[in-house]
Amino acid sequence: MRSRTSVTLLAAAACLSLGLTGCSSSSSGGGGATTTLTVAEWTNPGAIQFTEQLDAKFEKAHPGVKVKIQQAPTSNGAWGTLWNSLLQSKSVDVLGLAAPTQAGFAPSYTSLKPAGAAALIQAGQLVDLKNEPFMKNYDATEQAAAVGHGGGVYGVMAAQYAAAGAIWYKKDLLAKYHLSVPTTFQEFVDDCAQLKKAGVTPIFVSGKDGMQGGVWQGVENQALMAGKPAADSVKVSDDRADAFWKGTQSWTDPVYQDASARYEQVMKYIEPNAAGVAQLTAPGVWAARANDYPFLLDGSWDGAVIQKANPGLKLGFFTMPGTDTASANRVSLRPDLTWMVPTSAKHRQLAMDWLSMFSQPENYQQWLKLTGSVSTQPAVQNTGLDWMDWLNGHMDGAFQQLANPWVPAGAPLDAAGPDFYKLKPIGGDSVDTILNRSATAYRKSVKG
Amino acid sequence: MARCPFGTQRTRRFIPWASIAIPGAGWLMFGLYPSLATILYSFTRYSGLPGTPLNYCGMCNYHTAFTSLLPQLWSAVRVTLIYVVGVTVLQNAIGLGLALLLNRSGRSYTFYRALIFMPQIFSVTVVGAVFSLMLDPYSGPAEKVVHSLFGINSAFLGSSSLALLLVMMVNVWMFSGYSMLLYIAGLRNIPRSVYEAAAMDGAGRLRVFRHVTWPLLASATTVNVFLTTMATLGEYALVLVLTGGNFGTKTLGLYMFQAAFGSDSQLGYGSMLAMLQFVLTIVIGGGLLYVLRRREVAL
Numbered sequence: 033m034r035s036r037t038s039v040t041l042l043a044a045a046a047c048l049s050l051g052l053t054g055c056s057s058s059s060s061g062g063g064g065a066t067t068t069l070t071v072a073e074w075t076n077p078g079a080i081q082f083t084e085q086l087d088a089k090f091e092k093a094h095p096g097v098k099v100k101i102q103q104a105p106t107s108n109g110a111w112g113t114l115w116n117s118l119l120q121s122k123s124v125d126v127l128g129l130a131a132p133t134q135a136g137f138a139p140s141y142t143s144l145k146p147a148g149a150a151a152l153i154q155a156g157q158l159v160d161l162k163n164e165p166f167m168k169n170y171d172a173t174e175q176a177a178a179v180g181h182g183g184g185v186y187g188v189m190a191a192q193y194a195a196a197g198a199i200w201y202k203k204d205l206l207a208k209y210h211l212s213v214p215t216t217f218q219e220f221v222d223d224c225a226q227l228k229k230a231g232v233t234p235i236f237v238s239g240k241d242g243m244q245g246g247v248w249q250g251v252e253n254q255a256l257m258a259g260k261p262a263a264d265s266v267k268v269s270d271d272r273a274d275a276f277w278k279g280t281q282s283w284t285d286p287v288y289q290d291a292s293a294r295y296e297q298v299m300k301y302i303e304p305n306a307a308g309v310a311q312l313t314a315p316g317v318w319a320a321r322a323n324d325y326p327f328l329l330d331g332s333w334d335g336a337v338i339q340k341a342n343p344g345l346k347l348g349f350f351t352m353p354g355t356d357t358a359s360a361n362r363v364s365l366r367p368d369l370t371w372m373v374p375t376s377a378k379h380r381q382l383a384m385d386w387l388s389m390f391s392q393p394e395n396y397q398q399w400l401k402l403t404g405s406v407s408t409q410p411a412v413q414n415t416g417l418d419w420m421d422w423l424n425g426h427m428d429g430a431f432q433q434l435a436n437p438w439v440p441a442g443a444p445l446d447a448a449g450p451d452f453y454k455l456k457p458i459g460g461d462s463v464d465t466i467l468n469r470s471a472t473a474y475r476k477s478v479k480g
Numbered sequence: 481m482a483r484c485p486f487g488t489q490r491t492r493r494f495i496p497w498a499s500i501a502i503p504g505a506g507w508l509m510f511g512l513y514p515s516l517a518t519i520l521y522s523f524t525r526y527s528g529l530p531g532t533p534l535n536y537c538g539m540c541n542y543h544t545a546f547t548s549l550l551p552q553l554w555s556a557v558r559v560t561l562i563y564v565v566g567v568t569v570l571q572n573a574i575g576l577g578l579a580l581l582l583n584r585s586g587r588s589y590t591f592y593r594a595l596i597f598m599p600q601i602f603s604v605t606v607v608g609a610v611f612s613l614m615l616d617p618y619s620g621p622a623e624k625v626v627h628s629l630f631g632i633n634s635a636f637l638g639s640s641s642l643a644l645l646l647v648m649m650v651n652v653w654m655f656s657g658y659s660m661l662l663y664i665a666g667l668r669n670i671p672r673s674v675y676e677a678a679a680m681d682g683a684g685r686l687r688v689f690r691h692v693t694w695p696l697l698a699s700a701t702t703v704n705v706f707l708t709t710m711a712t713l714g715e716y717a718l719v720l721v722l723t724g725g726n727f728g729t730k731t732l733g734l735y736m737f738q739a740a741f742g743s744d745s746q747l748g749y750g751s752m753l754a755m756l757q758f759v760l761t762i763v764i765g766g767g768l769l770y771v772l773r774r775r776e777v778a779l
Contacts, residue, residue, distance in 0.1 A: 108605060109737070113741070116528070116530075119529065136744075148744055152529055155529075155533060156531070241724070305618070305635045308615065308636045308637055309617060310612055310616060376530075440548075440749075441744070441748075442552065442739045442749045444549075453640075477549060
């Protein structure tokens with residue numbers, strides 16, 4: 033009996049030790065000691081492909097170092113769960129998160145506490161990268177707006193996309209109907225009317241996932257930024273948020289009424305069943321129907337997906353002109369993947385080396401090509417993709433997309449702006465109902 | 481002295497303690513600790529991220545939920561109640577019908593029972609993804625069927641009048657097999673002699689069901705209704721995958737999930753919603769159990 037107990041204890045001890053060695057980030061088996069650098073990012077095929085290529089280069093340049101990628105899709109909270117777990121277990125060295133922007137840090141008089149990356153920055157959980165040599169490759173103002181706080185810069189914003197008012201188009205279809213890329217709102221609406229008259233449904237959109245909201249945001253962004261320098265976008269966002277909080281502005285103000293009226297005009301030209309189309313399938317379905325739907329409302333990040341679905345498609349991109357003054361119809365860019373180094377990173381120096389290699393112009397150029405991102409390095413342009421021509425030609429005056437007013441956790445969708453799921457034609461409510469409801473929801477939300 | 485199958489007399493003394501200590505430690509770690517942490521977090525503005533401060537704020541989250549954000553809370557509770565009642569009634573009715581139909585011996589019946597039970601073992605994400613594709617108005621087969629039968633188009637999961645009903649139907653499709661098995665177990669516990677007596681009295685099928693089968697299935701009904709209600713009260717995953725909580729489908733469970741783990745989430749507020757959901761579960765579950773048990777005794 034004693035021997036049976038001993039065997040059981042030995043087996044348990046062996047299992048435990050095996051389990052513990054499995055958790056270690058360094059190993060000494062076979063070909064000598066290795067150090068594992070862990071890089072985590074959400075699943076974006078282009079970004080993952082690039083990271084794998086860079087990791088191979090990095091491993092070659094750093095013998096004895098192995099780079100491990102941790103990834104999960106953003107859908108259904110999978111990515112949020114993964115990066116939180118990695119931080120809890122202190123097992124990530126380079127972490128790709130969405131840039132918090134300055135909207136993540138509401139002033140103290142609101143009593144709102146930061147969430148996500150902003151909460152990590154405020155709690156001192158991310159390394160300040162401001163003085164790292166590779167940061168010289170990036171635009172300091174842009175980086176500070178995206179991921180700066182209290183004088184420090186806590187990440188490298190590596191990607192940014194056109195989201196508000198972003199439109200893909202089929203070059204052949206526009207040419208067939210003798211149309212050109214519109215420069216004013218009226219031109220765009222006229223193009224849609226002409227296409228509809230010719231029996232073509234002009235616009236395809238994923239209404240199920242709210243992509244139609246980009247039209248409204250595009251118009252609103254261009255109207256609020258009209259005549260202001262690009263660098264003022266953070267101030268415009270902050271001033272608006274402050275005015276909303278203090279009750280001197282509301283969702284029923286004329287600028288939002290006007291944006292809603294223009295939204296209504298554009299929505300007359302969308303596919304009738306758009307409300308049921310998911311964002312996951314929309315680019316593929318749109319690309320496959322080469323002779324219908326000249327326009328697709330979708331962010332500039334989906335170029336590779338569209339091209340993969342229909343490699344023969346002549347693809348173009350522009351952002352919707354939201355006003356009737358061509359010069360005011362500027363591009364707004366939404367900060368996206370931002371590399372951060374947690375203070376708990378076990379291999380901080382290696383993480384810096386990895387970021388340094390990432391930031392080298394030849395590597396960054398390849399990153400832009402595979403992700404379709406707009407460059408955040410002034411010396412590098414995304415020239416590897418056909419559809420980037422229009423964006424590259426319209427970067428003068430491009431500004432950071434305006435942030436919504438501050439709202440507390442748990443606030444309804446309406447509080448942060450119109451609920452596009454309920455607004456006609458996706459929902460059944462009129463513009464007046466929606467804007468009044470948003471204004472009331474905002475005031476109620478911040479009253480507590 | 482008889483040989484002890486589990487070690488010596490000395491080691492045997494520790495077995496009862498170990499039997500309590502091991503599951504006890506598991507319960508402390510995975511049951512009590514998370515529960516106490518949820519209660520504590522509900523009084524904070526904690527982001528839920530490691531190294532960030534708790535930001536204790538007393539009753540602030542409860543105050544916000546019952547004042548400024550009351551419409552949002554009430555909307556989620558209302559959707560949850562509709563969901564619970566709809567799914568519980570439909571799932572039990574279909575489960576019972578299937579049980580009556582398939583409570584027979586033979587390989588083909590075993591096959592059909594297995595087939596109907598099968599969706600239960602699929603992950604919610606897989607089921608959600610499959611139905612999302614099936615109900616896509618452009619690339620899914622459902623639209624073609626509806627269009628050819630009725631000549632109409634529908635946005636299905638993107639329609640405010642249909643979305644909640646469709647999510648409920650998917651839930652019912654997934655778990656009706658489970659209800660069916662519980663009802664079959666109940667049916668097999670009914671003595672054959674009772675049916676023979678009813679037949680001798682000349683009772684028809686409907687009368688036998690009404691006066692024999694249904695009353696004697698009371699305990700199976702209690703278990704089924706109680707389990708379905710408890711499961712649907714906390715439902716969020718299927719709704720998240722199918723509609724993301726849009727088009728009037730946001731349940732209390734999903735509201736809690738999004739508040740605690742969504743973008744710009746606050747675990748503090750989410751924990752408070754979890755506490756409210758816990759209270760709702762206790763009230764509804766307790767009340768239901770009381771009514772169903774009384775019904776069992778009365779029958």
